Amino acid sequence: xxxxxxxxxxxxxxxxxxxxxxxxxxxxxxxxxxxxxxxxxxxxxxxxxxxxxxxxxxxxxxxxxxxxxxxxxxxxxxxxxxxxxxxxxxxxxxxxxxxxxxxxxxxxxxxxxxxxxxxxxxxxxxxxxxxxxxxxxxxxxxxxxxxxxxxxxxxxxxxxxxxxxxxxxxxxxxxxxxxxxxxxxxxxxxxxxxxxxxxxxxxxxxxxxxxxxxxxxxxxxxxxxxxxxxxxxxxxxxxxxxxxxxxxxxxxxxxxxxxxxxxxxxxxxxxxxxxxxxxxxxxxxxxxxxxxxxxxxxxxxxxxxxxxxxxxxxxxxxxxxxxxxxxxxxxxxxxxxxxxxxxxxxxxxxxxxxxxxxxxxxxxxxxxxxxxxxxxxxxxxxxxxxxxxxxxxxxxxxxxxxxxxxxxxxxxxxxxxxxxxxxxxxxxxxxxxxxxxxxxxxxxxxxxxxxxxxxxxxxxxxxxxxxxxxxxxxxxxxxxxxxxxxxxxxxxxxxxxxxxxxxxxxxxxxxxxxxxxxxxxxxxxxxxxxxxxxxxxxxxxxxxxxxxxxxxxxxxxxxxxxxxxxxxxxxxxxxxxxxxxxxxxxxxxxxxxxxxxxxxxxxxxxxxxxxxxxxxxxxxxxxxxxxxxxxxxxxxxxxxxxxxxxxxxxxxxxxxxxxxxxxxxxxxxxxxxxxxxxxxxxxxxxxxxxxxxxxxxxxxxxxxxxxxxxxxxxxxxxxxxxxxxxxxxxxxxxxxxxxxxxxxxxxxxxxxxxxxxxxxxxxxxxxxxxxxx
DNA sequence: ATCATGACTTAGCAATTTTTGT
DNA sequence: ACAAAAATTGCTAAGTCATGAT
Numbered sequence: 001x002x003x004x005x006x007x008x009x010x011x012x013x014x015x016x017x018x019x020x021x022x023x024x025x026x027x028x029x030x031x032x033x034x035x036x037x038x039x040x041x042x043x044x045x046x047x048x049x050x051x052x053x054x055x056x057x058x059x060x061x062x063x064x065x066x067x068x069x070x071x072x073x074x075x076x077x078x079x080x081x082x083x084x085x086x087x088x089x090x091x092x093x094x095x096x097x098x099x100x101x102x103x104x105x106x107x108x109x110x111x112x113x114x115x116x117x118x119x120x121x122x123x124x125x126x127x128x129x130x131x132x133x134x135x136x137x138x139x140x141x142x143x144x145x146x147x148x149x150x151x152x153x154x155x156x157x158x159x160x161x162x163x164x165x166x167x168x169x170x171x172x173x174x175x176x177x178x179x180x181x182x183x184x185x186x187x188x189x190x191x192x193x194x195x196x197x198x199x200x201x202x203x204x205x206x207x208x209x210x211x212x213x214x215x216x217x218x219x220x221x222x223x224x225x226x227x228x229x230x231x232x233x234x235x236x237x238x239x240x241x242x243x244x245x246x247x248x249x250x251x252x253x254x255x256x257x258x259x260x261x262x263x264x265x266x267x268x269x270x271x272x273x274x275x276x277x278x279x280x281x282x283x284x285x286x287x288x289x290x291x292x293x294x295x296x297x298x299x300x301x302x303x304x305x306x307x308x309x310x311x312x313x314x315x316x317x318x319x320x321x322x323x324x325x326x327x328x329x330x331x332x333x334x335x336x337x338x339x340x341x342x343x344x345x346x347x348x349x350x351x352x353x354x355x356x357x358x359x360x361x362x363x364x365x366x367x368x369x370x371x372x373x374x375x376x377x378x379x380x381x382x383x384x385x386x387x388x389x390x391x392x393x394x395x396x397x398x399x400x401x402x403x404x405x406x407x408x409x410x411x412x413x414x415x416x417x418x419x420x421x422x423x424x425x426x427x428x429x430x431x432x433x434x435x436x437x438x439x440x441x442x443x444x445x446x447x448x449x450x451x452x453x454x455x456x457x458x459x460x461x462x463x464x465x466x467x468x469x470x471x472x473x474x475x476x477x478x479x480x481x482x483x484x485x486x487x488x489x490x491x492x493x494x495x496x497x498x499x500x501x502x503x504x505x506x507x508x509x510x511x512x513x514x515x516x517x518x519x520x521x522x523x524x525x526x527x528x529x530x531x532x533x534x535x536x537x538x539x540x541x542x543x544x545x546x547x548x549x550x551x552x553x554x555x556x557x558x559x560x561x562x563x564x565x566x567x568x569x570x571x572x573x574x575x576x577x578x579x580x581x582x583x584x585x586x587x588x589x590x591x592x593x594x595x596x597x598x599x600x601x602x603x604x605x606x607x608x609x610x611x612x613x614x615x616x617x618x619x620x621x622x623x624x625x626x627x628x629x630x631x632x633x634x635x636x637x638x639x640x641x642x643x644x645x646x647x648x649x650x651x652x653x654x655x656x657x658x659x660x661x662x663x664x665x666x667x668x669x670x671x672x673x674x675x676x677x678x679x680x681x682x683x684x685x686x687x688x689x690x691x692x693x694x695x696x697x698x699x700x701x702x703x704x705x706x707x708x709x710x711x712x713x714x715x716x717x718x719x720x721x722x723x724x725x726x727x728x729x730x731x732x733x734x735x736x737x738x739x740x741x742x743x744x745x746x747x748x749x750x751x752x753x754x755x756x757x758x759x760x761x762x763x764x765x766x767x768x769x770x771x772x773x
Numbered sequence: 774a775t776c777a778t779g780a781c782t783t784a785g786c787a788a789t790t791t792t793t794g795t
Numbered sequence: 796a797c798a799a800a801a802a803t804t805g806c807t808a809a810g811t812c813a814t815g816a817t
Contacts, residue, residue, distance in 0.1 A: 332806075334805095334806090336806080336807070341808090342807095342808085343808070343809090344784090344785075344786090344808065344809075347808090391779090391781090392780085392781085393781090396779095396780095399807095401808095402809090403778095404778090404779085404808095404809095405778085405779060405780075407780070407781080409781085420781080420782090421782095424782085469810070469811080470810095470811070470812085471810095471811095472810075472812080474809095478809085481809085481810090483810085483811095506810095507783080507784065507809060507810055508783095508784055508785060508786095508808075508809065509809095510784085510785080545811085545812080546775095546812085549811095549812070549813090560811075560812065560813095561811080561812090562782085562783090562810090562812080565783095607784080607785090608785080609785065609786080610785080610786075612800090612801095614799090614800085618799095618800080724784085724785070726785095726802095726803090727783075727784060727785080730783085730784090731782075731783055731784080732783090754803055754804085755804095756803075756804065757803095
């Protein structure tokens with residue numbers, strides 16, 4: 001079944017587009033797992049597949065059809081977005097004749113070239129039809145399925161019809177050029193290439209603004225009295241109500257900041273009435289928000305789907321940009337909505353009102369020749385339109401809280417992001433060749449005559465050994481967190497003879513606690529650095545981040561402090577994964593092994609997560625599951641003893657089962673809940689089973705396995721309860737290590753990389769199983 | 774030399790979607 | 796079939812680091 005579906009995805013959808021959704025909305029017709037399976041089929045885990053990929057990717061393609069043969073391209077609402085050369089590019093994706101024949105023979109000619117735009121407009125009408133239906137009569141799911149089925153049929157017909165037409169438009173053009181067009185990672189990246197110029201042509205549709213505020217006319221209570229606010233004030237009050245159920249609203253800092261900003265949004269009349277935040281009760285608005293949430297939840301799945309589709313249609317034009325003639329996905333095309341600023345940790349600015357961004361606040365960056373995106377809010381215009389091809393952002397604005405810039409970027413699967421990601425890992429690999437010298441350098445520097453050098457070397461020791469961040473200076477209006485260079489005396493405790501205890505808040509106010517035995521000179525230095533200093537004084541007072549990085553540049557070109565984190569994370573994974581080779585073991589064992597290695601890295605980098613609220617409850621549940629499994633095992637063992645003495649074929653085994661709830665169709669939701677609750681409190685019932693004596697040993701074996709599995713689950717859960725594996729996977733581990741390991745050990749890559757990660761790391765998929773970091 | 778700015782990567786948490794277990 | 800749990804994605808805050816201004 002799966003393989004059939006895989007074949008339904010046209011082969012000529014380029015690999016990266018298949019993953020990055022750049023093939024228009026056709027993806028809606030493919031299930032995601034088929035997309036993944038298809039990609040894997042192309043990329044391959046084994047040698048056989050590799051050849052297949054070579055054949056597919058390296059093959060010469062036949063000349064494309066004429067534009068008129070593909071009616072789908074013309075006259076889309078955003079047709080101006082694609083210039084002629086882009087149309088040509090799209091039309092290039094045509095199959096080789098022999099392949100066409102082969103497929104026709106096997107009856108798989110249906111899903112060939114589909115033009116995204118025609119399909120898109122088809123979707124528009126489909127979606128709007130569904131939306132209409134929802135409005136009028138609600139949606140009948142079965143009916144909807146039929147609709148989409150017939151739409152598919154129509155598409156097939158359409159495709160078949162243009163197969164007949166179409167002659168070559170670009171005969172003689174070298175084919176590799178097109179392939180290279182998107183497979184940037186196949187190219188030799190020439191060292192002399194000017195990498196300050198990021199693009200030559202760039203066009204996009206701008207950004208998507210959040211919907212305008214619609215007043216709900218729910219009051220607040222001031223000293224118990226209803227007060228209806230002006231829309232402007234009501235909006236800000238609603239921001240606060242949104243945080244009603246969080247801890248934030250209790251924090252004095254949050255309340256102080258909010259109250260200050262709230263007053264700026266009150267009319268003079270309102271200002272006179274509202275004297276103190278403590279006297280304001282936002283619960284009518286909060287209740288309104290909850291009611292809205294519930295109403296949304298109560299929609300049928302068909303309604304939800306219809307809404308989703310309509311939304312996707314609205315958003316569609318913002319999702320892609322054209323960069324150097326190639327379509328790329330845009331990452332964060334939505335402008336951040338207004339609301340209350342929530343920092344991490346004890347942020348001095350928490351509770352401030354983040355203002356609504358208007359077109360005038362936005363700078364659009366496009367190519368000189370590209371059409372200026374239409375400003376979507378009538379009566380307004382873009383703040384600025386610039387043509388800066390030395391940067392990769394598409395649009396940006398200044399954040400009203402932090403004063404920093406916010407940018408709209410391409411997605412992680414884009415060339416811009418992919419190339420620099422690859423470069424990051426290449427730089428880290430280069431560090432491998434210099435690391436011995438660098439370690440020698442700072443080891444020697446620990447005992448230098450210069451205080452500055454001793455501090456620098458000591459700091460570098462920690463950055464290398466403990467993977468600490470460099471730690472830039474921070475402002476007064478930011479949370480008080482530190483990294484290596486900004487460590488203060490209060491953050492470490494020295495224990496003779498040579499143990500250092502760290503305890504400080506790092507990035508995102510995540511606590512770093514570690515006890516480390518260090519080399520004697522390091523310990524000696526630290527003692528010296530903190531002598532006669534106050535707890536709030538910096539340990540490395542003679543050291544700056546700039547100075548540290550400048551020095552690193554002398555040891556290796558392009559080296560900076562953060563490279564050590566990448567290097568140490570990746571080299572650790574590489575080492576751990578190569579400690580064991582799997583042959584034909586259970587896939588789960590392999591995955592556990594990988595996760596174990598991943599975990600080591602996450603701990604090294606101090607990647608944490610707050611433990612899920614229900615963690616304790618879940619552990620308890622597992623514990624009782626374990627108890628029951630053990631009980632069952634004991635009963636079986638007991639029965640086995642009995643069976644050995646007795647001569648009967650079958651023995652009695654006691655089993656304790658939970659009574660089942662009696663749920664009838666005529667019960668209301670509440671009655672069902674009550675019944676479930678009642679049953680849950682009942683003691684378990686003892687049942688006696690007749691078990692064949694001959695089957696006892698296999699039952700015991702199964703029970704033992706189950707006990708083992710639960711025990712493993714429990715210890716894994718406990719171990720990983722506040723470790724975040726994702727961060728290192730996304731940012732620190734060279735994906736080629738994982739790809740190579742998967743190929744060596746016959747592990748499907750999608751067991752380790754999610755769809756987004758497969759997309760992001762597409763450039764690494766073809767690396768050889770011999771790859772070594 | 775120092776500071777501020779700008780561009781880009783890294784980060785955890787919330788919301789949403791998928792999988793699992795009963 | 797349903798709820799609970801797990802996995803994934805979306806969001807945006809919070810870092811790093813080079814460069815340009817003072």
